[in-house]
Amino acid sequence: MNKKVLLASLVIFSSHVPAAQIWMKGSDCDINESATVINVFRQHFDSITTLMGKEPRREQIETVATDLLDGVKRSLFEALIEKSEEQGRDLIIDKVVLKERLKDNGKLVAVSGRIFAYPVTACRTKTAITADNYEMITATAFSKKTHTVSSQITIDLNAKRAEQKVTQVKDTAITPTEVFGIALGDTFTAAEQQIGRFTLVWPVNSHQKLATIGRNHAFLFEHDKLVGYQYAFTLLPVALANLINIHDIDAKVQVEDESLAIINRPLSQHHVSALTARYAHVAFFQEGRYTKTPNTKLSELTIGRFHIDEPTTPPCYQGKTDIDLFIEQQQSHLIQWQDVEHKTILYTGCHQLMELNKLGKVTSVKLQEAWSLRNANLIGLASISQVLLPWQFYGISYLDPQSAASKLGKVERFYDTIEVAAPKWVGHFKAYEGQLVSAEFEKM
Known part of the structure; x- marks a missing residue:
């Protein structure tokens, strides 16, 4: 300044x-x-x-x-x-x-x-x-008179509904029919009771729900029953993985008389053979393949049936109603996760990232570009990501010209950043070659 x-x-x-x-x-x-x-x-x-x-x-x-x-x-x-x-x-x-x-x-x-x-x-x-x-x-001027401005505080009587559960994986074993104490056929509620909470939950369609623990362990529920599990060294798109909370698990499998730690650990040829014999879907990769001492590590393991049926697009916020009312009505249909700061994040069907406070109210919205699926190995990822649409916000759309930002409120331009101030929102659009590509807004 x-x-x-x-x-x-x-x-x-x-x-x-x-x-x-x-x-x-x-x-x-x-x-x-x-x-x-x-x-x-x-x-x-x-x-x-x-x-x-x-x-x-x-x-x-x-x-x-x-x-x-x-x-x-x-x-x-x-x-x-x-x-x-x-x-x-x-x-x-x-x-x-x-x-x-x-x-x-x-x-x-x-x-x-x-x-x-x-x-x-x-x-x-x-x-x-x-x-x-x-x-x-x-500052505040204190007065004994009664002609002063009073402020009202609204107390959410349902505040307890937003209390955060904590993910706690006590049983780290994986078998052909059970993962971390969650067995194939267990309900979603029973699974959460076992581990506290899932890191990410994605309602894929009317009868399937995808859930993860951390960034590497995915569970597929169908008609509320666990039908499949997948571990992958690179499971999620990088842009998504960087947004969700890390939860490292020292997962183990039983190989003969040995409880073998398999996550990011060097495996002997004997261990590779034993895992291949016990699990129908398992894959490995060579770390340092061009060095004198390359290591073989687990890249993927799947149990049960992991097949995504035709996905549906989650709801998108258009700005036609109050955003907290939108969340109240649509939260169960949105992608939800816990971020690295343990905050609750909701993701809509048009790449709108919404951060919630402890009372479940929206504090900020980010408009993001589509994720790159390169090197992400979640089964069915291409299908479920394809239904996500480019972002929209109060009549403004992804790749609109910079001038469209004025639809939301008063604008000021600073190079490729467009500052917008509106009665309910304040924030910035990012532009590239004259087109709007992303944005970040705070709710006032």
């Missing part, structure tokens, strides 16, 4: 004496009951310089974020003054929401602010917010 420009703007702005005033939350004011709430959003962001591809230090992030926060507060104050002068009335602040986020793989710090205010008919408070103390927009 250019501090000289900031200083100059403050000097210029402080010379202007506004006709109207901005009052802190809780000031002794009378609200104009017939007026609608004033909603103002501002966002500033700046890059972080790192050396040799290293992650930015926390001290760097805090320094940049502090400067940005000051700029956001100043911008919010200036915007309120403009609104106040447009209406010819003083304003009282009701609520301020400030957020700090790292974007672009930690290379960019973004600080956003949204402020809600009401026009007032009269105030008995002595000190107003001015260009000299604009940072006080987040």
Whole structure:
């Protein structure tokens, strides 16, 4: 941020004496009951310089974020003054929401602010917010009077429904009929009782459900019964695997009198022969095949019947209803997983990634390009991925021209990034050669 420009703007702005005033939350004011709430959003962001591809230090992030926060507060104050002068009335602040986020793989710090205010008919408070103390927009003036703005807090009485179960694989054995204590023929509910929770659950169609533990173990349920299991060294698309939680399991199989660990371990020719004899579907790969001492490792193992029937496309959010209502109605039909930060993620049928908070409410949405299936070995992956459609969002579609971003709200362009601010959403589209390819939005 250019501090000289900031200083100059403050000097210029402080010379202007506004006709109207901005009052802190809780000031002794009378609200104009017939007026609608004033909603103002501002966002500033700046890059972080790192050396040799290293992650930015926390001290760097805090320094940049502090400067940005000051700029956001100043911008919010200036915007309120403009609104106040447009209406010819003083304003009282009701609520301020400030957020700090790292974007672009930690290379960019973004600080956003949204402020809600009401026009007032009269105030008995002595000190107003001015260009000299604009940072006080987040402060509260305490008053003994009763003419203050009240805030309402909605408590979700069903909060317990979002309590997180933890994946705990205590039985690590694999046999031709049972995996981690889950037997072929067991119900999905019985399977979850055995391991706590699955990492990813994909309702493939009306009668089949795919579930994984971590990134390498897949279970296929048909009519609510386990019919097949697959282990693969590279099971999922890289773009998907990087998004879901890691759960390493030291899986073992019984080979003669030996309990043999088989995950990413060198196997002797004797072990390879024994596994091939016991399991109908097993494959191996050579690690370091061109070295003097190559290792043979397990690449895939399947038990039961693993066949995906014709898949159906999960629902896609079009923006026609409230997004939390969409989740409430469609959650059981969406792809769901736990990410590396143990947050609940929902994935729609048009590559929309939705992050939920602990109460099951949407906090952010990412619009993503299709996954590359290269080197992913999940049986039926090509079929179930093919039904996923390019993303859509409030009438904007994948590969639309950059100008389409304005359908959602007010836009500002920064090279190949288009910042969008709307009443319910704020975020950025990424563009390539003039076309929209991805986006990330926060719900306000």
